[in-house]
Amino acid sequence: SAVISQKPSRDICQRGTSLTIQCQVDSQVTMMFWYRQQPGQSLTLIATANQGSEATYESGFVIDKFPISRPNLTFSTLTVSNMSPEDSSIYLCSGDRGQETQYFGPGTRLLVL
Amino acid sequence: GENVEQHPSTLSVQEGDSAVIKCTYSDSASNYFPWYKQELGKGPQLIIDIRSNVGEKKDQRIAVTLNKTAKHFSLHITETQPEDSAVYFCAAGGTSYDKVIFGPGTSLSVIP
Numbered sequence: 001s002a003v004i005s006q007k008p009s010r011d012i013c014q015r016g017t018s019l020t021i022q023c024q025v026d027s028q029v030t031m032m033f034w035y036r037q038q039p040g041q042s043l044t045l046i047a048t049a050n051q052g053s054e055a056t057y058e059s060g061f062v063i064d065k066f067p068i069s070r071p072n073l074t075f076s077t078l079t080v081s082n083m084s085p086e087d088s089s090i091y092l093c094s095g096d097r098g099q100e101t102q103y104f105g106p107g108t109r110l111l112v113l
Numbered sequence: 114g115e116n117v118e119q120h121p122s123t124l125s126v127q128e129g130d131s132a133v134i135k136c137t138y139s140d141s142a143s144n145y146f147p148w149y150k151q152e153l154g155k156g157p158q159l160i161i162d163i164r165s166n167v168g169e170k171k172d173q174r175i176a177v178t179l180n181k182t183a184k185h186f187s188l189h190i191t192e193t194q195p196e197d198s199a200v201y202f203c204a205a206g207g208t209s210y211d212k213v214i215f216g217p218g219t220s221l222s223v224i225p
Contacts, residue, residue: 041159042202043215059114064136092156096210101147111206 010109023093028073115140119216136203
């Protein structure tokens, strides 16, 4: 099965601060995706991260709030900036690992106080 | 854009019975339909997927059907077991390499 890891697995942060979440895939992928899952809810796509180009954001998500980096084909980061309690969620990354289907990381559980 | 609806939101079945979850999608350009199982505290795990050139796919106790004309697809779990208890999400996307849009989820409880 796919191996996608995320760091940190969980964090508690103060409002106004920023947190960078890392996503590492064990093989090269063309596109990586970042999702947010609010408590008890479904997954909502934040953005698509392509290597060598700017991320593409979904409606309701902006680069200033969720800057994304994609320095190579196996790694991506998502930063949650200027956090408020409403940003408390699970953040998940996914990638296809060249296997024609999307695999997900275990998620980063963020609590903002 | 794509919109995926899913029913029911909660489902309780007796162990050994079958469970059926139904989804509809709005974008006729969608061709890839994965199903994910999410257990508490974990990320979604792919359990089965189907592409638009196939009407049905089966993997042991799990099967998925697709009606592209009606834009709906369903997950069937037979001989349910307590370990099948989880939240199940359907999703739809252009291809297996594209982004996918998730349905709202179904919380399945299998009662021993």
